[in-house]
Amino acid sequence: MTVKKLTEPDALAKYRDSLVASSDDGKPCVLICGGTGCRAGGGLAVGDAFREVLEQRGLTEKVEVRMTGCHGFCEQGALVVLKPAGLLYVRVTPEDVEEIVATSIEGDGVVERLTYREPATKKRITRESDVPFYANQQRVVLADNGRVDPTNIDDYIAAGGYGSLAKALTQMQPDEIIDAIERSGLRGRGGGGFATGRKWRSARNATGQPKYVLCNGDEGDPGAFMDRSIMEGNPHSVLEGMVIGAYAIGADRGYIYVRMEYPLAIENLRIAIDQATQRGVLGENILGSDFSFNVKISRGAGAFVCGESTALMASIEGLTGEPRAKHIHTSEKGLFGKPTNLNNVETWANVPVIIDKGVEWYTSIGTENSKGTKVFSLVGAINNTGLVEVPMGITLREIIYDIGGGIPKGRPFKAVQTGGPSGGCLPENMLDLPVDFDQLTEVGSMMGSGGMIVMNDHTCMVEIARYFTDFLRRESCGKCTPCREGVLRMYEILDSITAGRGKMEDIDLLEEICGYVRDNSICGLGKTAANPTLSTLRFFRDEYIAHVKDHKCPAGVCQALTTFIIDEKTCKACGACLKACPVEAISGGAKKKPAKIDQDKCTTCGACREACLFDAIMT
Amino acid sequence: MDMIKTTIDGREIEVQRDRWALEVAREMGIEIPTLCHHSALEPYGACRLCVVEVTKGKWTWLTTSCDLPIREGLTIRTDTPAVIAARKTALELMLAQAPDAEEVRQLAEQLGTKSPRFPDRNESNACILCGLCVRVCKVVTGKMAICFSNRGTDRKVGPPFDRSSDECIGCNACVDICPTGCIESRDEAGIRKIPMLKTELKLADCEVCGKPFAPIRQLEHMQAKLREKFGDDFEAGCICPVCRREQTAARLHNVAEKIG
Amino acid sequence: MNLSKVDNIIQDYKGNPSSLVMILQDIQEELNYLPEPVLNHVAGKLSLSVGHVCSVATFYSSFSLEERGKNVIRVCDGTACHLRGANLLKDEIVRALNISEGQTTEDKLFTLEVVACLGACALAPVMTVNKKYYGQVTREKLLATLEKYRQKDSCVLSEPNDSKKTD
Incomplete structure (x- = not known):
């Protein structure tokens, strides 16, 4: 199929009008979530089944089947939404x-059993927009994620896509664009929260050609998949942001750096780049102007440190991902030694929205110093695992309870971790903290790229610190002494505490090393590596002390410091724990005889406790 | 030239913009310890011994001085308690990492670092992964006959894939630059041996005295480089430094007599 | 060793040395791992030092310099999976296959890798076998899955048919 290239801004508007005119709003449409989560849950097979059934019934022409990006409600996948009624079917x-x-397509009824049932009230909800998980969000960046087919640029254009680019090219001077981004208060969504407009301006002012515009899609935080969902679900929003940014900065080339663990994101971006180039909104002489911008995809190869700007650039250059000092900013000397501007996926996706809806609209969302929305991936001990977009300034409690639906099985909340391995764990008394860049930093965590991990009483905070520190120890590039040697020593101490070998003076040494690593490392990985440890030391110090002094892990996680016993009175002899035990240490548990743990065989792995339906297994 | 004012340890001086703070401070007679720095190589910033305290406006922070370009509005202190403490901890970590590194031990003693509170990471190891050898090899040979492998705490230095490398010319630059002396080289029976690199290269005999003096591969490498510069006819000759000095001295002597 | 495939891959990137990371990825996709002679060849073709290629190939965790099994099991140890028992899952696999992290079974059927985050947090604990996801993996599910791959590999080498629901 030859695609007509749009050679002037007006042509884009006309083309959009023609797309809108030829589409029928009333035509039934099946929107199937094609995000990685739902695919893993069988989403593709569901799509095939729809096509098959519709064909059998002669409905192929009358009903559209569309695989979209991630809808966000991953817990309930595979998700299906029926338009125009807006019905949501889950699992x-x-x-x-x-x-x-x-x-629901031939008739106008509802398949009750496939509707969403709210865990708390047990009420069934039929419409997607009524589900609290969606109703309490404010979707700006993710607005089109569940609507457009990411592999079809026309869907994006019909929804108004590339209109901001046309506006920027025809009605705005580069300085005006930067000015708008500055006034919007947009801050980097990748972690640091640096002012995007200021970054653009210094890249624009830097001398040297060519200039590069990069997108950071390396999202290495374990437990975070916001950027992946945007790249998979609405790649054109990222591209449009980059083209606008490149025009403002005066760059003619760029890269999108994506981790190879995201094959679908790479594929959809590749398709989007091809289609955008064919349509004339990317590549040479964009929309007929004399502005050209070409972008390539660079795949990461498994290194968390490559999320750091200078390491990312080294990796694109074909080197090991070693960061360097940033006394000379990358806006002056970045990729291949040239002026470079790097923003994260979500930041880029915000740009078209700001240009389209205007600074006033954008700044009406959020708090004084953190404007707009933020996408979080809400995971861990939470009922509604998924992707949520909320206005800055919303409280943790609203996210976790109103949107997330609280903690499964009614277990108590213990902590929420934001910012991934660079962030911290916040306790219950901080649940009313408004979420924005500065508030989170102030309490020793950080916004990070948007991972939000909820923990219940079965999480040991020392072990969690050990887990993150272990991750960082493996991911440190090894260049500088503080990060390579210091994080290793932090890990050793945390490991010895969780193994029951800790001494009280170890806690002091741990804190000292944490401070050293924070103040002396080259890059952000090292500078923030102590956050998980320091924040748990600050808010959950009693747990450290219990491990060291009492030789007990209060959460029952650290195997060396835990003994499980089954409460005979609570045990219903259902046998669930027997099945779960990997070492056959449990006997009884049938014919009304309560289960019993053979302590000699038990490895205190905790599998039985998680399997127990009656909370009968205790430490 | 862009000259700017800066203050180091309370002394204001005027320096060229973007000069490295470490070099400027050393020229002022201020002692700053380093292990991964060499003036002939680009700054690297790995050992973190050269930390200084920098103030700009209302911000004060610790940073390495080797890779810090001096720019407007920076005030630098090299001797604050935070700086000293950071250097001590760096040395403590390095001592536990490379217990056999004599240079590190001496520096640690000078600064009053106690013996490490951490277990030794490797026995009989003196490598602190400063990367000087890797970087100097790149400059001298244009290759990486000695390279880093792996990352994080598994990072190590050695020949690629732990095998003797064709790219090693046996020039001993890595041996000479290593701050902790952990790369050993010896010439035995006409062979240069660098065990860490698994290098064994035949030495060329001096045309004059007949004694073996440099690896044939190194001479070939130099010859090729010189020919790049002076043309294909250039002949470097195969004369050891001692004989070359004698020849030069003799020539000078002749000239002096003629002028005499 | 078929180097023409390798040369084609290098050609795809116009022999550009700054594409080294992606070239190595494509080669690994083709050959299952990065054999040392191939890396030497790549260095020559791209006019890079072997040491440079060695540094890069050993720096990034997705590269393997050793031959891997026919089936690569990746256990996700992202935070969500960690909280929902990724360790238990890993231990089960270690017990079942008698290999530790990063190792390959003697019959070359399985390689076990532990990875940071597969981004399917809602399905925690998650593992993938080759490119197929397995969510909410229990001990029973795991053992059944391993058995399925064992039987599969005794006849043909392909994924067990894409079942309609996650296993």
Whole structure:
């Protein structure tokens, strides 16, 4: 198929009008979540089943089937939304499709059993927009994620896509664009929270050609998948942001750096780049102007440190991902020694929105110093695992309870971790903290790229510090002494505490080394590596002391410091723990005889406790 | 030339913009310890011994001086308690990492670092991963006959894939630059041996005295480089430094007599 | 060793040395791992020092310099999976296959890798076998899955058919 290239800004508007005119709003459409989470849950097979069933019933022409990006409600995948009614079906399998088509497409009924049931009230909700998980969000960046087919640029254009680019090219001077981004208060969504407009301006003012514009899609934080979902689900929003940024900065080339663990994101970006180039909104003489911008994809190869700007650039250059000092900013000397501007995926996706809706609209969302929305991936001990977009300034409590639906099985909340391995763990008394860049930093955590991990009473905070420190120890590039040697020593101490070999003076040494690593490392990885440890020491010090002094892990996680016993009175002899035990240490548990743990065999792995339906297994 | 004012340890001086703070401070007679720095190489910033305290406006922070370009509005202190403490901890960590590094031990003693509170990471190891050898090899040979492998705490220095490298010319630059002396080289029976690199190279005999003096591969490398510069006819000759000095001295002597 | 495939890959990137990381990825995709002679060849073709290629190939964790099993099991140890028992899952695999992290079984059927985050947190604990995801993996599910791959590999080498729901 030859695609008509749009050679002037007006042509874009006309083309959009023609797309909108030829589409029928009332035409039924099946939107199937094609995000990685739902795919893993069988989403693709559901899509195939829809196509098959619709064809069997002669409905192919009458009903559109669209694989979209991630809808965000990953916990309930595979997700299906029916338009125009807006029905939401959850945990859909291919076997359900026939009934859905018969009931809700051919008829106007609802398949009750596939609707979402709210855990707390047990009420069934039929419409997507009524589900509290969605109703309490403010979707700006993710607005089109569940609507457009990421592999079809026309979907994006019909939804108004590339309109901001046309506006920027025709109605705004580069300085005006930078000015708008500055006044919008947009800050980097990748972790640091640096003012985007200021960054752009210094790249624009830097001398030297060519200039590069880069997108950081390395999202290495364990437990975070916001950027992946945007790249997969709405790649054109990222591209449009980059083209606008490149125009403002005066760059003619760029890279999107994506971790190779995200094959679908790479594929969808590749398709998007091809289609955008064919349409004339990327590449040479964009929309007929004399501005050209070409972008390539660079794949990461498994190194968390490559999320750091200078390491990322080294990696694109084909080197090891070693950071360097940033006394000379990358806006002056970045990729291949040239002026470079790097922003994260979500930051880029915000740009078209700001240009389109205006600074006033954008700044009406958020807090004084953190404007707009933020996407979080809400995971861990939470009922509604998924992707949420909320206005800055919302409290942790609102995110966790109103949107996230609270902690499963009614267990108590213990902590929430933000900012991944660079962030910290915040306790219950901070749940009313408004979430923004400065508030989180002030309490020793950070916004990070947006991972939000909820922990219940079965999480040991010392072990969590050990876990993150172990991650960082493996991911440190090894260049500088503080990070390579210091993080190793932090890990050794944390490991010895969780193994029951800790001494009280170790805690002091740990704190001392944490401070040294924070103040002396080259890059952000090292500078923030102590955050998980320091924040748990600050808010959960009693747990450290319990490990060292009492030789007990209060959460029952650290195997050397835990003994599990089964409460005979609570045990219902259901046998669930027997099945779960990997070492056959549990006997009884049947015929009304309570289960019993053979302590000699037990490795205190905790599998039985998680399997127990009656909370009968205690430490 | 862009000259700017800066203050180091309370002394204001005028320096060229973007000069490295470490070099400027040393020229002022201020002692700053380093282990990964060499004036002939680009700054690297790995050992973190050269930390100084920098103030700009309301901000004060610790940073390495070797890779800090001096720019407007910086005030630098090289002797604050925070600086001393950071250097001590760096040395403590390095001592536990490389217990056999004599240079590190001496520096640690000078600064009053106690013996490390951490277990030794490797026995009989003196490498602190400063990377000087890797960087100097790149400059001298244009290659990486000695390179880093792995990352993080698994990082190590050695020949690529732990095998003797064709790219090693046996020039001993890595041996000479290593601050902790952990790369050993010896010439035995006409062979240069650098065990860490698994290098064994035949030495060329001096045309004059007949004694073996430099690896044939190194001479070939130099010859090629010189020919790049002076043309294909250039002949470097195969004369050891001692004989070359004698020849030069003799020539000078002749000239002096003629003028005499 | 078939180097023409390797040369084609290098050609795809126009022999650009700054594409080294991606070239190595594509070679590994093709050959299952990065054999040392191939890395030497790549260095020559790209006019890079072997030491440079060695540094890069050993720096990034997705590269393997040793031959891996027919089936690569990746256990996610992202935070969400960690909280939902990724360690238990890993220990189960270690017990079942008698290999530790990073190792390959003697029959070359399985390699076990532990990775940072596969980004399917809602399905924690997650593992992938080759490119297929397995969510909420329990001990029983794991043992059944391993058995399925064992049987599969005794006849043909392909993924067990894409079942309609996650296993």
